[in-house]
Amino acid sequence: MKNFDLIKLPFSKNNPILVQVLGICSCLAVTAQLKPAVVMSLSVIVVVVLSNVIISLLRNTIPPRIRIIVQLVVVSTLVVLVDQVLKAYVYDVSKQLSVFVGLIITNCIVMGRLEAFAMVQKPWASFLDGLGNGLGYSVILIVLGFVREFFGSGTLWGYPVMEKLGLYEVGYENNGLMIMPPMALILVGLIIWWHRSKNKDLCE
């Protein structure tokens, strides 16, 4: 596989959310607004890239029988590290993300990539794979965050777009369902539908 494919494929043809259907939990939880979705995306990219590289470097020394535990230790260490650094240097961002930084540990994408890729590939390829998958995840999160905040709260990044446009005065109302997690699931379903219709080879 060419290096460029490592970044390109997870973006569309092998998107972690749309095709592998991983990371759905956090994708429902943090996308009620755009800002947490973006910060969460960045944190996941950092963790998935670094853990991919570390596991790839260690891959020949890891006994297969305890590989899941080893992966978990590496991922947890990185996540706690990221959390501590955020708390010390960018306190406000860390507050914004609250519990979800910790929940990156349980994000299936991270361990999925470690198990499927980093355990058998060289560090540089693992780096690119982590980056690609992190970005593929981010794209969906940001799209969802945009749509849900815009239609659910009438704001974007906290800026009251709908109010400034004066739509409330002509009878427009925010769609309360948009900020509920089930709507995120429905939106993901719609995106997957559209994505499959564009990529017939993904249909079973």
Place this chain on the structure above:
Amino acid sequence: MAKSFSNRYIFIYSAALVVVAALILTVVAVSLKPMQTRNQQAETKQMILKTIGVDATRDNADQLYAEHITDADGYYTFASGIVIPLKGTGLWGPIWGYLALDSTSTVVGAVFDHKGETPGLGGEIATDKFAQRFIGKKMDTQAIHLAKNADHSNPYEVDAISGGTMTSNGVTAMLAKAYDDYSKLSSSSSISSTTSDTSNTREEVQQ
């Protein structure tokens, strides 16, 4: 993949890995602790200042706090009243806040925060939009509570957060508890209060 590892290797490997991870985390946690503590203390001061309408940044919070606020036993006094602390539990973890009350127990400022409520849902209690709903409400004869489709003319009722019912219930419980403490405080001090009946402060909101 026939490479096999002995039990001894596995034990040593996992022990070494855990020790290395623990060392890294300990070093980082200890070296970042002073900065984190400073952030948290400054944030508390910022929150208290915000309830009395003083906007402080993290850098000048110490100085402004010294100018405006006096620490009393478990609460804080400012020029025209007192600030009472709120502590409670939301859906995922602790929630807290501060209410600034004037001499007639009317809310002049409020601020809320949380450890880990869902961003966009329960986490909305930390926004100014939510805190401003409390201004003008009263804590004199009963506690303020949150309600769905709240009656805005009722001085004890504030709109709850849609999608954040558990957190909203936590805020209601926290206010009821703070009211109990506050009514004891105000009946034993010079702050005027007509409080006598605390039995109806925990009215549950019909959802």
